[in-house]
Amino acid sequence: MKSDENFPAQVLIQDISSLENVAKSLLTAYPDHRIFAFYGKMGAGKTTFIKKLCEYLQVTDEVTSPTFAIVNVYATTPGDEIFHFDFYRINHLKEIYDIGYEDYFYSGSYCFIEWPELAEEILPEATLKISLEVSEDEITRVLRILPVNNKV
Numbered sequence: 001m002k003s004d005e006n007f008p009a010q011v012l013i014q015d016i017s018s019l020e021n022v023a024k025s026l027l028t029a030y031p032d033h034r035i036f037a038f039y040g041k042m043g044a045g046k047t048t049f050i051k052k053l054c055e056y057l058q059v060t061d062e063v064t065s066p067t068f069a070i071v072n073v074y075a076t077t078p079g080d081e082i083f084h085f086d087f088y089r090i091n092h093l094k095e096i097y098d099i100g101y102e103d104y105f106y107s108g109s110y111c112f113i114e115w116p117e118l119a120e121e122i123l124p125e126a127t128l129k130i131s132l133e134v135s136e137d138e139i140t141r142v143l144r145i146l147p148v149n150n151k152v
Contacts (some may be wrong), residue, residue: 007028008077010144011142011144013045015139019049020056022052022139032113033108036121036128045134047063060075062075072084077103084111085114087113087119088114090118093118096122103104105122130143
């Protein structure tokens, strides 16, 4: 995936107050994408960034990490659904099959996936892959759009 002309391949996030603008810019730059895979170490800010994406998309539910549930379903003001996955506790790809991932991934709804590494082989081709890293100062985050064929 190359960067969109309206969204750079790399964005420095200096503080949490800038997340709202970055989330809006990302969704505006990639209006046809519905599957977003978020890569990054524990504490990199994946869930926090997904909360901002959900706010922009007018989610009416509380956005929390679905670490134990594997998937959370959120309602939006326009009446849509957003699916938020956390594959951190997945041990085998079969577990992702068992939750019926196809129904979610091919629904046309937004799907935000944390810890997608195990699901690489079943992610749709149009998945927007995003890396979040903590900079050396431990405050700034670096958001990168990854190429489609990049196996993180």
